Amino acid sequence: MNNHIIVLYNSWTGFTQRYAQLMGTELDCPVHPLKDAPADLSGYDTVIFGSRLHAGSLDGWKKARKLLAQRGAKKLVVFATGAMPNEAEEAIRKMWTQNLTPEELSQVPHFYLQAGLCYENMGGADRAMMKFAAWAMSRKKAKTAEDQAFQDAIRQSYDISDPKYIRPLVQCVQARG
Ligand SMILES: Cc1cc2nc3c(=O)[nH]c(=O)nc-3n(C[C@H](O)[C@H](O)[C@H](O)COP(=O)(O)O)c2cc1C
Structure with a gap:
């Protein structure tokens, strides 16, 4: 060691x-x-x-x-x-x-x-933050390719x-x- x-x-x-x-x-x-x-x-x-x-x-x-x-x-x-x-x-x-x-x-x-x-191991506050991020991104109008990739990526683990x-x-x- x-x-x-x-x-x-x-x-x-x-x-x-x-x-x-x-x-x-x-x-x-x-x-x-x-x-x-x-x-x-x-x-x-x-x-x-x-x-x-x-x-x-x-x-x-x-x-x-x-x-x-x-x-x-x-x-x-x-x-x-x-x-x-x-x-x-x-x-x-x-x-x-x-x-x-x-x-x-x-x-x-x-x-x-x-x-x-x-998501399976995430605490409640973190899950809520991710949900908020997903919601905010879904409402964003002129999304860049990176925004869209982020929105798609955070849907699931x-x-x-x-x-x-x-x-x-x-x-x-x-x-x-
Ligand atoms: C609320 C929240 C915010 C996060 N913010 C970022 C971030 O700003 N940049 C990033 O690359 N990953 C972000 N992540 C992803 C974590 O950094 C990633 O899942 C990390 O590897 C978790 O490490 P752990 O499993 O050791 O806790 C975020 C995750 C959560 C739940």
Whole structure:
């Protein structure tokens, strides 16, 4: 077991947890929900943190950023999971600039991993938010092709996750040693 790396995550419907566990297997390192993070992280060379996107925000990152610093985390790597495809490069780039500080953007390696939507595991408030998004989109007049694709996609659960998407992150962590 590699005790110099640790993966911490927030997950509501399971996608981020699955990606975190795959990283743990690949890097042979411990994996915990953020709420169970060790009190002292100073012994780890690299702390990987992952969470979902929630209305454009990397969910829990503000709290996690503080907690990880307080617990002595050194090098950080961040990943986000979401419903949009990896090809949505412009939206992903914008999302990072909205969630990371300029310093983090240049110093913290960050990765987006396409995942999907899981209505079965979703909480009531999230389901209501998705219902509202679907309603708002159905009322929008001049819809772009992207709007239409979004409206079609959120009608039901879907899974566009794949273990292969963790590779760039894993390679980055391995290369840092
Ligand atoms: C209310 C709500 C808002 C969401 N907002 C976004 C978003 O802004 N961008 C995105 O790509 N995915 C969005 N998603 C999809 C989740 O980020 C995606 O399902 C994620 O992988 C869930 O992670 P989890 O299974 O670990 O909880 C949203 C999902 C919900 C329920």
